[in-house]
Amino acid sequence: MTTISIITVVYNSEKLIRTTIESIVGQDYPGLEYIIIDGKSKDSTMDIVDEYRDRIHKIVSEPDHGLYDAMNKGLHLATGDYVLYINSGDRLASSSTLSDIFTSAPPDSDIIYGDTQITDAQGNILHSRRHRPPENLTWKDYKRGMLVCHQSFIARRSLCSDYDTNYKYAADFDWCLSTLAKAKKITNHGGVISLFLEGGQTRRTIVPGLKERYKIMRKYYGTLKATFWNCILGIKFGWWMLWHRWF
Secondary structure (H helix, E strand, O other): OOOEEEEEEEOOOOOOHHHHHHHHHOOOOOOEEEEEEEOOOOOOHHHHHHHOHHHOOEEEEOOOOOHHHHHHHHHHHOOOOEEEEOOOOOEEOOOOHHHHHHHHOOOOOOEEEEEEEEEOOOOOEEEEOOOOOOOOOOHHHHHHOOOOOHHHEEEEHHHOOOOOOOOOOOHHHHHHHHHHHHOOOEEEEEEEEEEEEOOHHHHHOHHHHHHHHHHHHHHHHOHHHHHHHHHHHHHHHHHHHHHHOOO
16 A cells, blocks of 8 residues: 655644644545654643544654754654645645545656645635646746645655755745656646645745745756746736735
């Protein structure tokens, strides 16, 4: 049976962590390894995690050096054929998401990807993600932005490098690009894989995050293409913000 390690990184998230845990331990797919990496939370996060300890395979609660350091810890502990990150506040789309994926995806898939929907804190679906996944994804497509949400990006573990912790906001963009560039077979699931909680952190870090993405794009695509596509992305994002009153 194909196995998957799902990794949840959390810190001081007592209001959100239960929903995330239940969406994962409630999966009907038996080949699941669940790992939680907590940054030594000071609220009741770990009390909630402890309620599900018999259904969580590995739990770490200790200080870390930021989000991507914690994600690397989870990756080092993972033993599944594939890895997927579902962090606190986010959820899998349904209880049959994993079984639906692994009964339909070719067994030689290096990456399996799908769509993402945005929810509010009450779990209500607000809208689809601004970027939509293409029918046939390659590493070259990321010049148009992160077309697949990290929470809907399932990667073969043997292809996964550590996150580059020199990036503070966009190491996930670099990680996905690096993995895509090494993949031989990329499979579109064709449906929604994850539900992503709309939150303020992304808004506060959008500008430094875009600056880091530009550096990453230069590394993969060269300065000319990176500059051109960043201008296009900036214009599109500006119109999207106005349309959705996201300011």
